[in-house]
Amino acid sequence: MAGADLAAGKSAHIIVLGNEKGGSGKSTTAVHIGVALAHAGFKVAMIDLDSRQRTVARYLENRAAFAASRDLALPTPDVAVIADGPEAAAELELRLDQARGLDFIVIDTPGRDSELARAALARADTIVTPINDSFVDFDLIGQVDPETFAVKRPSFYAELIWDARRARAKVDGVQVDWVVLRNRLSTLEARNRKRVGAALDALAKRVGFRVVGGLAERVIFREFFPRGLTLLDRSALEDFSLSHVGARAELRALLAGLNLPGWDPAMLA
Numbered sequence: 001m002a003g004a005d006l007a008a009g010k011s012a013h014i015i016v017l018g019n020e021k022g023g024s025g026k027s028t029t030a031v032h033i034g035v036a037l038a039h040a041g042f043k044v045a046m047i048d049l050d051s052r053q054r055t056v057a058r059y060l061e062n063r064a065a066f067a068a069s070r071d072l073a074l075p076t077p078d079v080a081v082i083a084d085g086p087e088a089a090a091e092l093e094l095r096l097d098q099a100r101g102l103d104f105i106v107i108d109t110p111g112r113d114s115e116l117a118r119a120a121l122a123r124a125d126t127i128v129t130p131i132n133d134s135f136v137d138f139d140l141i142g143q144v145d146p147e148t149f150a151v152k153r154p155s156f157y158a159e160l161i162w163d164a165r166r167a168r169a170k171v172d173g174v175q176v177d178w179v180v181l182r183n184r185l186s187t188l189e190a191r192n193r194k195r196v197g198a199a200l201d202a203l204a205k206r207v208g209f210r211v212v213g214g215l216a217e218r219v220i221f222r223e224f225f226p227r228g229l230t231l232l233d234r235s236a237l238e239d240f241s242l243s244h245v246g247a248r249a250e251l252r253a254l255l256a257g258l259n260l261p262g263w264d265p266a267m268l269a
């Protein structure tokens, strides 16, 4: 992390990817957001709180190695990994407090509850929760009626975010933006997509999140990792197909949907 930015005075906007459901696309989305912000010219750093899987750190290490081996200039955020432990929350606070001068910090959390994940959520300006379009994933944020699929009540993760937002509003009056991303959408499941969409819209009003389209299910997202690439690294992508064009449009829409301060869609042109 850029400790040299200590004195600059401005607070970085903190984006936290969170969902206790494993495999919902937090790390993949985190890297795409972080790299997109770097491509757009922002000063951005990432923090990986999943010290066991280290997906974000490994992704960006692969990226740096690939860029070096091909002599490519790939915009890459710095990344720090913080491991669970008695000092972890304090270390996170320290890093966030030292991040003045950065524009954005993107924090990835593990797919489970942890004190550290909660500490990160408590500091978020924007919380991004990718969910797979399935009622199994939906169940963490809301329960639905088995006959009508109408939302019966919010679940524990919605309550956890609610508490984090309320605490933040009390501490410094900041209105935290919570965005639920519909991730890994499949075109083949129209009925399920409609039902999950209706349930999300209903719950959104009740607990106060916004629903934004995420990344569709595409095999390219699984293949990028060994080289640490993202959709935006055109100079490094060997075959740029129609699928990439569609996926880039989704990524642009995703970033626009986050309503980040200073973001202008033209920055990714």
Ligand SMILES: Nc1ncnc2c1ncn2[C@@H]1O[C@H](COP(=O)(O)OP(=O)(O)OP(=O)(O)O)[C@@H](O)[C@H]1O
Pocket (backbone or CB within 6 Å): 021, 022, 023, 024, 025, 026, 027, 028, 029, 050, 053, 055, 109, 110, 111, 112, 183, 184, 215, 216, 217, 218, 219, 221, 222
């Ligand atoms: N849009 C997508 N299309 C296809 N595969 C995807 C997509 N997004 C993520 N994946 C794949 O799904 C798996 C889980 O993604 P990822 O590791 O980003 O999720 P996660 O929420 O960070 O998981 P965890 O909770 O274990 O940290 C990975 O194999 C990843 O490559």
Ligand SMILES: [Mg+2]
Pocket (backbone or CB within 6 Å): 026, 027, 028, 050, 053, 055, 108, 109, 110, 111
């Ligand atoms: Mg992950």
